[in-house]
Amino acid sequence: MWGGRFAEGPAAVMREINASIPFDKRLWQQDIAGSQAHVAMLAKQGIVSQADASAIADGLATIHGEYREHGVPVDLALEDIHMATETRLAELIGPAAGRLHTARSRNDQVATDFKLWVRDAMDGVDAALAALQMALVTRAGEHAASVMPGFTHLQVAQPVTLGHHLMAYYEMIARDRSRFADARARLNRCPLGAAALAGTGFPIDREATAAALGFDGPTANSLDSVSDRDFALDYLMAATQLSLHLSRLAEEFIIWASQPYGFISLPDAYSTGSSIMPQKRNPDAAELVRGHSGRIAGCMMALTMTMKGLPLAYSKDMQDDKPPVFEAHDLLALSIAAMTGMIETVTFNVPRLRAAAEAGFSTATDLADWLVRIADIPFREAHHITGTAVKLAEHEGLALGELPIDALKAIDPRIDERVYGALSVDASVASRCSHGGTAPEQVRARIAEALVALETAP
Numbered sequence: 001m002w003g004g005r006f007a008e009g010p011a012a013v014m015r016e017i018n019a020s021i022p023f024d025k026r027l028w029q030q031d032i033a034g035s036q037a038h039v040a041m042l043a044k045q046g047i048v049s050q051a052d053a054s055a056i057a058d059g060l061a062t063i064h065g066e067y068r069e070h071g072v073p074v075d076l077a078l079e080d081i082h083m084a085t086e087t088r089l090a091e092l093i094g095p096a097a098g099r100l101h102t103a104r105s106r107n108d109q110v111a112t113d114f115k116l117w118v119r120d121a122m123d124g125v126d127a128a129l130a131a132l133q134m135a136l137v138t139r140a141g142e143h144a145a146s147v148m149p150g151f152t153h154l155q156v157a158q159p160v161t162l163g164h165h166l167m168a169y170y171e172m173i174a175r176d177r178s179r180f181a182d183a184r185a186r187l188n189r190c191p192l193g194a195a196a197l198a199g200t201g202f203p204i205d206r207e208a209t210a211a212a213l214g215f216d217g218p219t220a221n222s223l224d225s226v227s228d229r230d231f232a233l234d235y236l237m238a239a240t241q242l243s244l245h246l247s248r249l250a251e252e253f254i255i256w257a258s259q260p261y262g263f264i265s266l267p268d269a270y271s272t273g274s275s276i277m278p279q280k281r282n283p284d285a286a287e288l289v290r291g292h293s294g295r296i297a298g299c300m301m302a303l304t305m306t307m308k309g310l311p312l313a314y315s316k317d318m319q320d321d322k323p324p325v326f327e328a329h330d331l332l333a334l335s336i337a338a339m340t341g342m343i344e345t346v347t348f349n350v351p352r353l354r355a356a357a358e359a360g361f362s363t364a365t366d367l368a369d370w371l372v373r374i375a376d377i378p379f380r381e382a383h384h385i386t387g388t389a390v391k392l393a394e395h396e397g398l399a400l401g402e403l404p405i406d407a408l409k410a411i412d413p414r415i416d417e418r419v420y421g422a423l424s425v426d427a428s429v430a431s432r433c434s435h436g437g438t439a440p441e442q443v444r445a446r447i448a449e450a451l452v453a454l455e456t457a458p
Helices: 012-018 021-044 050-070 081-101 106-142 162-187 206-212 222-227 230-256 284-307 316-345 350-359 364-375 379-396 405-411 417-422 425-431 440-456
Strands: 147-152 155-161
Touching: 021 050, 021 081, 021 106, 021 206, 021 316, 050 081, 081 106, 106 162, 106 222, 106 230, 106 316, 106 440, 147 162, 147 350, 147 425, 155 162, 155 350, 155 425, 162 230, 162 440, 230 284, 230 316, 284 316, 350 425, 364 379, 364 417, 364 425, 379 405, 405 417, 417 425
Parallel strands: none
Antiparallel strands: 147 155
């Protein structure tokens, strides 16, 4: 490729460290698409003859079929997917293949290929997340009124509904989808035509190639075009945030599936056993999702550190941009699929969830609120009175609603029998009817909105 300048070939170690074909072969579809758009533009502009352009286009179509059927052959001497394809094209059509690289460089070529790949990856993630959201909404609809304990500090705090809890993850995933959508909009400018770093003297039509490849237009600065990897970092940062959300849900499933909790039972399809302990039922799928989140965050940090000190324009360090993105994408796809499957098939132990909500003095805040509303007591005083009642109930081994009225009146004479209407877990969740609250009517309203959004999305 550069034999005119170099008298000797590369050392064996140089050939190995320099080659990216073992991993960038994943870009083959994007590379061929970019080349097809480029050669069509070259012919339209009269930069190459129509005959040569047709031969190149036909040859690229043949290579597409070969790669699809047999995969991309790995030859370290050819370095990367671009040279592998161009070399095969020369074998098929002869010297005309050499005209394909007119008015472009591998720098703008790989930037374009990689953008196309990341864009496709984002579209795939979005579709998978829509399916995950639908699973969450469906199960939330089944349990809009199923009472469970809400936690802070992993301590029982207030009663909530299981539907409300699941819908919290729907909201997280909605933000994740918006991050990928924002990143996709930012990346959708085409680098092709920036050439090595300074543009080209050929009369190319960058608008045409951008449109042919589905971009909103060409990039505006040739130096930035070939050195920009913000789109890859955007993908990894959005993937990292998403993986944190998946990990939080996975962690809850791991805890909930343990015998001390017993809130859920995961199906056989997402569990494993033990080689020595026959009774074990391990939530391995959830644990692997939790583990993948660390690896995905590591991929984000790897590319961040690669890019942090690079001067303009292209540097060979940037060849290492693709492995962390590919790894993160593969892990993310597995994690989304696993969590979607678990959500769809998990069995919730509704009686156990309810019992846990009833056992942890979770309606204490409702007693304080009742004192404020009915007895016109300042909240801080009501908080103190309620704390005294909780202490007594704990000492007696009773729930708040089981304390005799005389015992409650002894704590504060302004308490009367009406208080018992506020101390059940059902009354508690029903009272949380503010917008976004856990009251079943609010949960069902948000589920209805979510279903409309999912069913009408383009």
